[in-house]
Amino acid sequence: MDDIVKQALAKWPNVPSCTGWLMLDRRGNWRMRDEAAQAGGTPGTPIRHEALLGFINRNYDADERGQWYFQNGPQRVYVELGYTPWVVRLSANADAGGTLALQDQAGGAFEPAAVFVDEEGGILLTDGSAPPRVAVLHDHDLEVFSDHATLAEDSMSGEFRWNNQVVLPLQAIRRSDVARRFGFVPSPAAAGA
Incomplete structure (x- = not known):
């Protein structure tokens, strides 16, 4: 402040x-x-x-x-x-071998700890803070996300590869449950x- x-x-x-x-x-x-x-x-x-x-x-x-x-x-x-209280942008740095970066609307770095997909195809990420921050991925970045994700046929499960170091499973969530679940x-x- x-x-x-x-x-x-x-x-x-x-x-x-x-x-x-x-x-x-x-x-x-x-x-x-x-x-x-x-x-x-x-x-x-x-x-x-x-x-x-x-x-x-x-x-x-x-x-x-x-x-x-x-x-x-x-x-x-x-x-x-x-x-959600946070909105993140996802980018892939071509100069750094495609290294991914997430940045919230305030310009801060966002390190994903979990990934969720809602019934409308919205991607939500949480970080490792306590309590975790929850952010929705800007819809313009869905293509970058899909380049690093594998979706199951149901489009509600799969995995996201974060910088070739961490594989985060995609978890299904109902949009109507997001606020309650993340407080x-x-x-x-x-x-x-």
């Missing part, structure tokens, strides 16, 4: 939180949701300002109930999640943050 945010929290500790105004979409884009977007149930307008994106990413965290938020100075802005709240507004 930024020092300026910590100072604002100390100076104004009782600023009410807000919900519904910020979304992390399925592709890792931060979106501002004005009243019209909230009323219409649309994702809102993508945030493109690099400094603001950096500020959001540095001050993004979860509370004890599994609700993700952006600490905007003294105000906690709860985040609507398009799927996060996809819509703090609906949960009454």
Whole structure:
């Protein structure tokens, strides 16, 4: 968390939180949701300002109930999640013999410990932290993923080869079970943050 945010929290500790105004979409884009977007149930307008994106990413965290938020100075802005709290991009570095790398929407490295596939073909990965972070793979990277995976005929099992060192079995998961299983709240507004 930024020092300026910590100072604002100390100076104004009782600023009410807000919900519904910020979304992390399925592709890792931060979106501002004005009243019209909230009323219409649309994702809102993508945030493109690099400094603001950096500020959001540095001050993004979860509370004890599994609700993700952006600490905007003294105000906690709860985040609507398009799927999971993290979205990762997968790349293969051609200069390094095809070495794979995963990076989350905040720019941090993500080391996979387990891989899941949902009934819609979405790929989810968890890391080795405690509790584990769960991230959905950006859909533009499914081809890179498939280059390093073997799928069974049911498309819900198989294995993923991570940098030719680790073979991770693909585990089936229902999309409707993801939030409960990994302990996060996809819509703090609906949960009454």
